Amino acid sequence: MTDRPSPRIVVHPPSADDGRRVQVDATSLGVAYGVADLLEFLREPAWTPKKCG
Template sequence: MAMAPIVVHPPLGTGGRRVTARGKILGLAYADVDVIEFLRRAGLPDAEELLDNPSWVKWRGGHAHHYEAA
């Protein structure tokens, strides 16, 4: 099974989650709208539809769509 090209990393102690695409840092997201914007800028116009698709997005640590510090 291939690894999802987009990773939303665990929440940081200060809040927010780092988002990477194939290892390249796209930014620090504080909400889904941030992730969608990062993906749109990376050339994925249907990014909102990809957030819950494990073939595209891997949510590491914590719950998906949760951005507050643990």
């Protein structure tokens, strides 16, 4: 077991083009334009705790 806290997922408010920036801790995953985009980002293994932070 690890003492490391769970990653913090942040979905920012919409920008001028209605996209929402998505971050895990300090790592930017990209811009989501809908729920499908957000789910795809979270499905990607790129944000796992070993790769972020």
